[in-house]
Amino acid sequence: MAQVAYRKASRIFPGSPPVRAVDQLDLDIADGEFLVLVGPSGSGKSTALRMLAGLEDVDEGNIEIAGQDVTNVPPKGRDIAMVFQSYALYPHMTVAQNMGFALKLRGVSKDQIQSKVQEAAKLLDLSELLDRRPKALSGGQRQRVAMGRAIVREPSVFLMDEPLSNLDAKLRVETRANIASLQRRLRTTTVYVTHDQVEAMTMGDRVAVLESGLLKQVGTPAELYERPRNAFVAGFIGSPAMNLKTVPLTADGAKLDGLTVPLPREVLDVAAEQGLSSVIVGIRPESLRVASEGENGMELVVELVEELGADAFVYGTVRIAGDSQRFTVRVEGRSSPKLAETVKVTVRDSDDLHAFSPETGERLG
């Protein structure tokens, strides 16, 4: 077990202009922590992980594992284990040989390898499959073998590169829980890459959000959800996504169609300081509700209703300053509005609003 640190680490792919796939990444990962790197495709999350693995060069800055600078250490000297998106099992070896390969290379005795492989196999429910080859395994079983290969080594850091993206939806949820609980039991520092923000929120102790090679925010899932530091994180975390609209700013707050939502004093102060005439408001679907009779609200034309049982998501458009803008609203499951209906919606609690600068995308206040 060990802590991991990125110190202004960059990976620059040559080209014209050169691409900064990972740009000055500064990140500390505590001993035993489960950190999730999340971002859309091309955000540099996989590259960041591969830099830690030693499979990708570090062009600027450095990387430390357990306090040791490993920037120029080859993968085999880093005491890490990696689970690949494609699993990358050795096709010519049995499951047991796949799992024991790293130990064999380290010169561990045969008896010891066997007992460790069996221990890990029991943990992952692979005991029956030890003599099979990868060809004869299902997708879920291959995934577990890839996990087993990592566990057997007892490395100081686990690296996982989208290990669930090749599984079907049901198996993915199941395996997600298994990996998280396994990590809590082993307490091995883990860096986990995913593009799926649900995976990120449910598995990680902390989540780091990347976009275009830049670290946008790092924090616990709750912090990211409740206090996103910029419009990108606000829009990326949460499902369905937060409603983010650029609207004019008045003395009291943000002006939506037929509804002025009050913004906290400090937000207005910061906006005035920066001389902003408009602001990006962020309202989560659950922060909106259908207005009661006689109440002010935005007129939402319903385009789609997603019934989920207990509640429903209503997708529709609102005309703001002549443009029609899409909004998502969460409503009670039984009383959901009908298609093409026009409903008035209002804000549940103005404390749940987020405001960002339209120029920088940074949080105001």
Place this chain on the structure above:
Amino acid sequence: MTATEAVVQTESRRSPPRRGGPPQRSDGRALRRSPLASVGLHAALIMASFIAIFPIFWVLVTSFKPDENALETTPKLINEPTVNNYSEVLAGDFGPFLTWFGNSLLIAGLTTVIGVFISATTAYAVSRFRFPGRRSMMLSFLVMQMFPFVVLIVPLYNLLLTFGLQGSVIGLVLVYCTTAIPFCTYLLKGYFDTIPIDIDEAGRVDGLSPFGVFWRLILPLARPGIAVTAFYAFLTAWGEVGFASAFLSGNSEGKTLAVGLQSFVSQTQVLWGHLAAASILIALPAVVVFYLVQRSLVSGLAAGGVKG
């Protein structure tokens, strides 16, 4: 059959995913062939097989006939059958046959080992690493294949003379390697390209050096490709006459089989029976090598490692 044809045939033998049975459409139903088409197809295939097999069969038949009966106005299948041809050839009545055999085996063996090793390492580097001159190197390999090898005899002779290798076994092996390696490298590069790079990376994380990855993961997975390459390299050296007669020493002890075969042909007569017997003996090792190699020609060896 020339060496290249052999390789092409073994390659195509590997490619179809299913063997036997009627051809199937993508929806799984068998295609119905009309009886006439069926007869025509079989007739054509039987004809082609006959054309391919008959000359070899006739050499086999001739090898059991005395020299005088080998060429007749009315050929007979069996005419005073005898194994004298074989016993005399093996006893060395027409030159040290077994020594030639040993020379050929040594030269072809060395060509196979050296050729496969160099082309496999080269192909791996070209398949996995980006380095300056990578494209031009592969291009030059291709251009070299376009030269008729006969025109290379004189320049190669001069080169071998300069290096003091003229007349030596190793000199001839190096010459064979220069012809075998470019083609083998192309063949193997194509094969290595089909092995996912994730497997290399998994190996490196597990503790292998780059050479370890090549030796312990890639080579075992490329066995079918290596087998074809080895067979090609072997055949390049085994039946070759031009280079062997030019670059080996003139004395009788130093000849290879293919060169030695000429001693059955004198200015006044051709010993057809003995020539046929010697030819059969020469063909046997190639058959053995092919038998050993074809067991490795299984498809789908690398399947299952990564999610397809």
